[in-house]
Amino acid sequence: MFTAIACILTAVVLLYIIGVRPKDLPEPQPVSPFQHLDERKAAIYENLRDLQFEYRVGKLSDVDYQQTKKDLQKELAGVLAEVDRVREQLGAGPAKAVAALPAKPTKFVCPQCEAEFEKDLKFCGECGKPMRKAEA
Ligand SMILES: [Zn+2]
Numbered sequence: 029m030f031t032a033i034a035c036i037l038t039a040v041v042l043l044y045i046i047g048v049r050p051k052d053l054p055e056p057q058p059v060s061p062f063q064h065l066d067e068r069k070a071a072i073y074e075n076l077r078d079l080q081f082e083y084r085v086g087k088l089s090d091v092d093y094q095q096t097k098k099d100l101q102k103e104l105a106g107v108l109a110e111v112d113r114v115r116e117q118l119g120a121g122p123a124k125a126v127a128a129l130p131a132k133p134t135k136f137v138c139p140q141c142e143a144e145f146e147k148d149l150k151f152c153g154e155c156g157k158p159m160r161k162a163e164a
Contacts, residue, residue, distance in 0.1 A: 061114045065107055072104045 079100065083093040136145045136159060143154035152159050 061118070062111060065111050065114065068107050069104065069111075072100055072107065076100050076104075 076097065079088070079093065079096055082088050088096075136148050137143070138145070138152035138154060138157065138159055140152060140157040141155040143152055145153060145159070149159050151157065
C-alpha cells in the first residue's frame, strides 16, 4: 500500500517536473514578425501548386478547383495585407524620428562683409549693401 502511494507520488512529481520545465527555459529568441507570415504565404503557394497539379491530372472537378483556388487566393490576400500592415508599423517608427529632427537654421551671409543674419534681408544690416542668397 505504502509502495503504491510512493509510486503515484513519484509519477506525479515527474509529471510536474516535465510539465513545468518548458516554462523555466529561457524565452526563445524573438523571431521576425514576418516569419510566421512568410511561412503561411509559402504554405498557401504550395497548396496552390498542389491544387493545380491535382486539377491537371484530373483528380479535381472544375468546380472544386475553382472554389479551392478562390479560398486559397483569399487567404493569400489576407496574409499579404497583414505583411503590409506589419511593414507599415515597423516603418512608422524610424520615419517619424527622421521627420522630428529639428530643421537646420538657415543663415544668410552678406557677400560683401560676411555678416550673418537669421532673416533674408534685402540689404545687409552691417554694411548696407544688397544681400544675395548664397545659392544665387
Ligand atoms: Zn554686409
